[in-house]
Amino acid sequence: MNPPRRPRRKEPELFINRELSWLEFNGRVLEEAMDPATPLLDRLKFAIIVSTNLDEFFMVRVAALKDAVEAGDNEPDLAGLRPRQQLHVIAERAHEMVEALGKTLTEQILPALGEQGVRIVSLATLEETQRTFLGRYFRTEVLPALTPLATDVSRPFPRLANLSLNLAILLAPGEGEEQPRLALVQVPGGLRRLVRPVGGEGSTYVLLEEVIRAELAELFPGQRVLESAAFRIARDAEMELDDEGGRPYLEAVEEELKKRRSGEVVRLEVEAQAGDTLVAILVDRLGIEVPDVYHVRGPLDMRALQPLVEIPSLEHLREPPLKPLPALDDDELGRTFAVVAERDVLLYHPYDSYDPVIAFLSSAAGDPDVLAIKQSLYRTSGDSPVVQSLARAAENGKQVTVVVELMARFDEQSNIRWAKSLEEAGAHVIYGIQGYKTHAKVCLVVRRGPQGIERYVHLGTGNYNERTARVYTDFGLLTADRAFGEDASAFFNALTGYSDPPRMKKLTMAPTNLRERFLRLIERERRRAEEGQAAEIRAKVNSLVDEDIIRALYDASRAGVRIRLNVRGICCLRPGIKGVSDTIEVVSIVDRFLEHARIYQFRNGGDEEVYLSSADWMPRNLDRRIELLFPVAEPEPRRKVLEALDAMFLDNVKARRLMPDGSYKRKRPLKGEEPFRAQIHIYREAKRARERARAATSVAFEPVAAPAEKASSTG
Numbered sequence: 001m002n003p004p005r006r007p008r009r010k011e012p013e014l015f016i017n018r019e020l021s022w023l024e025f026n027g028r029v030l031e032e033a034m035d036p037a038t039p040l041l042d043r044l045k046f047a048i049i050v051s052t053n054l055d056e057f058f059m060v061r062v063a064a065l066k067d068a069v070e071a072g073d074n075e076p077d078l079a080g081l082r083p084r085q086q087l088h089v090i091a092e093r094a095h096e097m098v099e100a101l102g103k104t105l106t107e108q109i110l111p112a113l114g115e116q117g118v119r120i121v122s123l124a125t126l127e128e129t130q131r132t133f134l135g136r137y138f139r140t141e142v143l144p145a146l147t148p149l150a151t152d153v154s155r156p157f158p159r160l161a162n163l164s165l166n167l168a169i170l171l172a173p174g175e176g177e178e179q180p181r182l183a184l185v186q187v188p189g190g191l192r193r194l195v196r197p198v199g200g201e202g203s204t205y206v207l208l209e210e211v212i213r214a215e216l217a218e219l220f221p222g223q224r225v226l227e228s229a230a231f232r233i234a235r236d237a238e239m240e241l242d243d244e245g246g247r248p249y250l251e252a253v254e255e256e257l258k259k260r261r262s263g264e265v266v267r268l269e270v271e272a273q274a275g276d277t278l279v280a281i282l283v284d285r286l287g288i289e290v291p292d293v294y295h296v297r298g299p300l301d302m303r304a305l306q307p308l309v310e311i312p313s314l315e316h317l318r319e320p321p322l323k324p325l326p327a328l329d330d331d332e333l334g335r336t337f338a339v340v341a342e343r344d345v346l347l348y349h350p351y352d353s354y355d356p357v358i359a360f361l362s363s364a365a366g367d368p369d370v371l372a373i374k375q376s377l378y379r380t381s382g383d384s385p386v387v388q389s390l391a392r393a394a395e396n397g398k399q400v401t402v403v404v405e406l407m408a409r410f411d412e413q414s415n416i417r418w419a420k421s422l423e424e425a426g427a428h429v430i431y432g433i434q435g436y437k438t439h440a441k442v443c444l445v446v447r448r449g450p451q452g453i454e455r456y457v458h459l460g461t462g463n464y465n466e467r468t469a470r471v472y473t474d475f476g477l478l479t480a481d482r483a484f485g486e487d488a489s490a491f492f493n494a495l496t497g498y499s500d501p502p503r504m505k506k507l508t509m510a511p512t513n514l515r516e517r518f519l520r521l522i523e524r525e526r527r528r529a530e531e532g533q534a535a536e537i538r539a540k541v542n543s544l545v546d547e548d549i550i551r552a553l554y555d556a557s558r559a560g561v562r563i564r565l566n567v568r569g570i571c572c573l574r575p576g577i578k579g580v581s582d583t584i585e586v587v588s589i590v591d592r593f594l595e596h597a598r599i600y601q602f603r604n605g606g607d608e609e610v611y612l613s614s615a616d617w618m619p620r621n622l623d624r625r626i627e628l629l630f631p632v633a634e635p636e637p638r639r640k641v642l643e644a645l646d647a648m649f650l651d652n653v654k655a656r657r658l659m660p661d662g663s664y665k666r667k668r669p670l671k672g673e674e675p676f677r678a679q680i681h682i683y684r685e686a687k688r689a690r691e692r693a694r695a696a697t698s699v700a701f702e703p704v705a706a707p708a709e710k711a712s713s714t715g
Contacts, residue, residue, distance in 0.1 A: 008547070012080030014554065014580060016572045016662045018545055019061055019086055020079075023093045024664060025569040026053050028590045028656055030097060031666075034104050040116070041317040042592070043109050045309045050101055051302040054094065055163060055234055058267045062090060063236035066266060078547055078572060091291040102272065102297025110298070116317065118203040118308055120194070120299070123214050126206070130197035131214075134206065137195065138215045145188040146212070148219045152181060157285040162235040162263065164189065165301055167209060168270075169216060170278050172224040180226055182281050185212060185219060187230070193304035203311065207299055229274035231282060232300045236263035265292075272297045319592050322683050324353040324470065325690050333359040336478070337367070337447065340456055345478040346637035348644060349462065350593060351686040354469040357476060358385050360458060364445045365393035371453075372399040374492040375443040376626075379463040380418070386464045387418050391425035400427040403495050405438045430496055433626060436511065438495070440628040441476075441614050444488040455485025459507075459630045461597045461612050472596040473679075475612050475641065477630065481506075484630070495626070510615055510627035517629065518617070519552050521602050521609070526556040528605055535561040536603040538645055542596060543570040544586075545618040557583045566648040567658070568595040576660040586658035587667070589651055591679045599645050600629070610638050644682055651678035 032038050033046035068083040076082050081089070110120060123131055151157050160166060165187040170180045187193075187209050194205040209230045216225050265286045270279055272295045283293060299305065309318075327347050332339045336359050339345065347356060362385070364370045373393050380386055394400040404419040423429050432438065441460035446453060462474025483505040490502035491509065501512040508517045522537065529535035537556065544550065544565065550573045557563055563584040565571070575584040589595055600611040615627035632638050648655075653675050656664035669675050 008551070010076075010080065012076070012078065014574060014577065015078035015547075015550070016574055017077060017079040017081050017086065017089070018570055018572055019065075019090055020093065020662065021570045021572060022057065022061070023090065023097065024662065025588070025590075026050055026057070027097060028588060028664060029053065030101060030104075032590055033101070033109070036108075039318050040109065040112050041309050041311075041314060042319055043104075044113070044305060047101060047105055047109060048302045048306060048309070050097070054097070056237075058234045059162070059237035062087070063263070063266045065090075066264070067236070088291075095291075095294065098294050098296060105298040105302070113308065116314065118311065118314070120205050120207065123206060123210055126197055133198045134195065134211050135215065138211050139218070142188070142191060142208070142212060143215070143218060145191065146185055146219060149184040149186075150181070151184065151285065158184065160184075160186070160233055162237060163232065163301070165193075165209065165230060165232050167212060167216075167228050168231050168274075168278055168282060169220070169228045170226040170275075170281075171220060172226055180277070182278075182285070183220065185216075187212060192307075193299075193301075194307060203308075207304070227275050227278055229271045229278055230300050231268060231270040231274070233265050233269075233286065234267040235265055267292055267294060269294045269296050269300050271295070271300065322350070322592075322680075324350050325683075325686050326355065327352040328356050328359075334363075336360045336363050337445075337454075337456060337480075340478045341454070341480045344481070344634045344637050346632070346640050347476040347478070348597075348640060348682070348686070349469040349474050349476065350471060351473075351683050354466045356478065357458060357464070357469075358389070358466060360445070360456070360478060361386055361389040361393075361443070364447075364456075365389040365396060365398070367447065369448045370398055370445055371448060372401070372446040373443070374401045374403075374446075374488075375464070376403045376405070376438050376440050376495075377464055378405045378439055378441070379468070380465045384418065384464070385466060387422065390427055391422055394422070394426035400425075401430065401492065401496060402427055403430045403433070403438050403492070405432055428496075433495055435624075437620075437625045439614050439621065439625040440491070440509075442488055442491065442628060444485065444492060446489075454480065455482070455489065456480050457484045457488045459484070459488075459612070459628065461614055472594045475597050475599075477612065477632065477637065491628070506631055508629040510621060510625060510629075511623050514613075514615060514627055514629055515546075515548065515622040518549060518600075518622075521600075522549070522552040522556055524604065525561045525602055526552075526559045528603075529556065529559040529561045533605050534603065535559075535605075536601075537561060537563045538565070538599075538601040538649075539617070540566040540595070540597060540599040540645055540648055541616045542568050542598065543616045543618050545570055545572050545616075546622060547619075549617045549622075553584065554580050557581045564649055566595070566645070571658055574660050574662070575658055585649075587649060587651070587655045588658065588664060589648060589655050589678060591654040591677070593679055595648075597644075599641060601642065601645060610641055612641065643685065647676075647678040647681050650676045650681075653677040654679070 029046055030050045033043045033050060065083045065087050069087065074082050123134065149158055167185040167187065169183045169185065171183055173180055191208055193208045195208055195211055196205055213228050216228060265288050268282060268286060268288055270293065279293060283290060327345065328339060333355060336356065345356060364373050373390065375390065390400050390402060402422055419429050441462060441464065443458040445456040447456065458476060458478050460474060460476040462469065462472055487504040487507040490504060491507065493499050494502050501509065508514050525535040525537050544567050553563055553573065558580065561583060565584065565586045566589065567586055568588055571586055573586065575581050575586045598613045598616060600613065602609045610632045611629050612632055613627065613629040615621040615629065621627055632641050652667045652669045652673065654677055655667045657667055658664055
């Protein structure tokens with residue numbers, strides 16, 4: 001919808017490569033796993049996140065670069081790196097990361113867990129009775145689920161499932177053969193990876209693949225096993241669709257999900273002790289290159305260790321829990337429409353409970369005066385109370401319209417399942433918008449009130465998912481503001497009908513004019529600085545990638561605008577370049593909660609403007625997704641947003657500062673300075689605010705004292 005932008009002069013020295021910046025982000029997560037000051041089970045949690053992040057990175061980003069090389073694409077990125085060059089530097093950094101992760105896990109985290117009675121051991125260390133028990137477990141529970149696969153001239157290498165765990169077994173050559181033979185056994189994904197032998201001390205576990213490895217003679221009777229090693233492959237998982245919308249689009253997504261299981265291999269992980277001969281055979285059979293092979297210390301697929309993170313008896317090895325605070329009293333939850341009609345309610349999850357959002361939708365489903373509910377859904381939980389309320393509303397005869405984004409990466413299958421359930425309940429489901437992902441987070445409730453039609457709106461920076469709302473930081477605004485309601489109606493009419501992109505009073509929409517809005521806001525600060533006025537921009541985003549935005553920020557910095565950016569993940573902007581970005585500061589915070597909220601603040605000569613959005617400063621958000629930006633104007637919600645933003649730049653415990661060369665330097669308290677951890681500070685402030693609010697509304701009943709009797713004249 002936006003006009004094509006004119007090509008600019010290449011200035012690679014001004015930009016950081018996107019993929020290397022992402023790897024730096026994952027490196028900051030790894031730092032949390034490596035940090036002895038991080039509680040032990042949280043170290044394990046961060047280690048698992050590093051591993052799963054790498055899975056997605058290879059399946060999507062590395063796969064796209066490999067496709068580009070295959071297609072002969074030699075176009076450099078903003079930082080001047082061509083696809084093949086990017087693959088080279090990615091492999092170099094990723095190998096370092098995998099090695100550091102494995103070393104941290106095997107030399108620090110697992111031994112420390114062992115001291116706490118949680119052990120992953122080899123079968124050789126077990127007592128005879130325990131090995132007997134595991135042998136019996138193998139024959140009764142595991143063996144029936146196994147299928148040994150021979151590979152030779154007559155039996156080609158099988159199409160292994162993406163991210164499946166397998167054992168590669170080298171067998172001695174057969175009669176008349178010179179080379180060893182290769183066989184495969186897939187480790188069943190439906191069985192628990194951590195097997196507890198009977199009689200083990202504390203929480204003692206053996207990995208399922210070790211149980212299988214010890215019983216290979218059962219699978220290959222009469223054969224001599226030379227070697228075995230666990231391995232795992234990652235495949236190209238990016239989906240390529242011709243967006244057609246409607247039911248054919250749903251069917252196309254389902255078909256692409258089937259293809260994902262057998263895409264081209266982009267990475268091979270093998271146990272660190274795997275022999276060269278075995279690895280060479282796997283490389284040849286999988287059709288990959290040597291740099292695509294990652295030798296892993298410790299268990300492959302670290303998701304198997306997640307149950308250890310959640311052992312109830314080890315609370316002392318985790319961060320103390322921060323229970324979400326009630327933003328509304330129980331009485332207010334029962335009358336959300338009345339509360340929102342009186343005032344805007346700004347929620348900051350996970351510090352604030354998600355209950356008001358659930359209560360808002362639940363009330364709408366059961367309220368006889370509610371006529372219609374319109375909502376966008378991108379990702380939600382499997383048994384979502386949001387989806388349940390929408391289904392109940394439809395069953396109650398209300399007009400329910402849901403715009404479902406099927407292409408929420410790796411959640412497509414779940415989205416298809418519950419979208420169909422909504423259709424069965426009578427809701428009108430829109431399966432995506434042709435050519436664009438619907439990423440906006442908005443819910444509109446239309447209600448018949450005493451004075452006529454009322455509109456209630458929820459707008460957010462995060463998904464309608466009560467589970468991730470406990471670990472992602474996100475804002476949500478509940479409002480009955482008339483302009484917000486009219487804009488939300490126009491937004492949904494544009495998505496579900498044939499109307500032109502709407503002209504909105506308070507909301508700004510991508511891809512129609514959000515890019516231009518941001519550029520105008522940045523340009524206004526630049527002009528004010530040139531006129532000698534104090535000018536400042538502060539923003540909190542997940543990623544900063546867009547070239548136009550970055551160049552506009554550079555221009556504003558040259559004019560003297562102070563720019564402070566909190567960028568959790570990818571940042572392609574280089575701060576601190578003399579004459580270009582001297583006034584720009586970039587910090588990133590990796591802590592117990594995933595920073596996900598997007599905040600934009602512009603000083604505007606003292607008449608400051610504050611916005612929240614579902615959109616990052618990335619081309620995909622500005623050009624290829626349907627997004628919303630909304631202002632926060634009421635004093636109390638605005639104060640809450642700005643105090644959170646202030647905390648992001650005061651953190652000297654979990655914050656890192658981006659350096660001009662693309663590296664990050666951890667911020668530490670200066671001499672005499674108190675440690676300041678933003679997320680803990682925000683929670684404490686939210687708790688104090690809640691206590692003050694309760695104190696202000698509480699009523700104390702004090703008995704009136706009886707008047708004092710007159711003193712006796714006698715005595």
